[in-house]
Amino acid sequence: xxxxxxxxWGSFEVLSEAPDHKVKRIIVEPGGCLSLQLHxxxxxxxxxxxxxxxxxxxxxxxxxxxxxxxxxPEKEKHRVQNYTEENLIIIEIQKGVYCGDDDIERxxxxxGRA
Numbered sequence: 001x002x003x004x005x006x007x008x009w010g011s012f013e014v015l016s017e018a019p020d021h022k023v024k025r026i027i028v029e030p031g032g033c034l035s036l037q038l039h040x041x042x043x044x045x046x047x048x049x050x051x052x053x054x055x056x057x058x059x060x061x062x063x064x065x066x067x068x069x070x071x072x073p074e075k076e077k078h079r080v081q082n083y084t085e086e087n088l089i090i091i092e093i094q095k096g097v098y099c100g101d102d103d104i105e106r107x108x109x110x111x112g113r114a
Contacts, residue, residue: 008111009034010087022099028053028088033081035109042096042103044072046080051088055080064088077107 002013009032016023028034028051036056046055047069055062055070057078062070064080072078074096082088106114 008032008113010082012092015091017099020095020097020099022094024092024094025049026090026092028080028082028090030082030085030087032088033110034079035104035106035111035114036077036079037104037106038075038077039094039096039103040075040105041098042094043074044078045093045095046070046072047091047093049089049091051082051086052084053080053082053088064090079108 002015004011004013010027010029012024012026014022014024048064048066050066052063052065055064055078057070057072058076080088080090108114
């Protein structure tokens with residue numbers, strides 16, 4: 001049985017994990033917003049399974065919808081927000097020399113974690 005981790009913005013579960021990569025299923029609930037953050041040791045690829053939302057990667061704002069994807073380079077500030085009334089579901093593939101959940105530097109967070 002997979003462990004689901006609850007967060008202020010929704011939840012995630014780790015689908016696969018190895019020393020050089022991790023795969024997560026992320027659910028951003030309606031109104032949820034991840035912190036503006038970056039990772040020092042990994043890049044990420046997001047594939048949107050369901051829902052819609054907005055992502056910020058660097059200085060670009062990107063609309064997300066089911067079937068879309070985007071790449072987030074290592075050390076690039078990013079965030080995602082769900083402005084809709086349905087869950088935004090993303091498969092996140094992390095690749096790098098370290099994929100631990102503590103490789104996060106937060107800059108802004110509406111839940112007071114920055």
